[in-house]
Amino acid sequence: MKKIIxxxxxxxxxxxxxxxxxxxxxxxxxxxVDNEIAVQNLMKLV
Structure with missing residues (x-):
């Protein structure tokens, strides 16, 4: 099952x-998410 946050x-x-x-x-x-910094940081995480 997929969790959505x-x-x-x-x-x-x-x-x-x-x-x-x-x-x-x-x-x-x-x-x-709704900001570019969060997107960049999440990409680093994965």
Whole structure:
């Protein structure tokens, strides 16, 4: 099952922390963000 996390409006590193914690529990994680810095940091994580 895929977990979806809505991290819109959250500043880094919160989206990265949420994604990292979710990946411990689920194999498929979708994170929704609304700023480019969060996207860049999430790409580094994966």
């Amino acid at each position: 809505d991290a819109r409006g959250k500043q880094c590193p919160i989206p990265v922390i949420l994604a990292k914690d979710a990946m411990k529990e689920e194999k498929a994680v979708e994170i929704v």
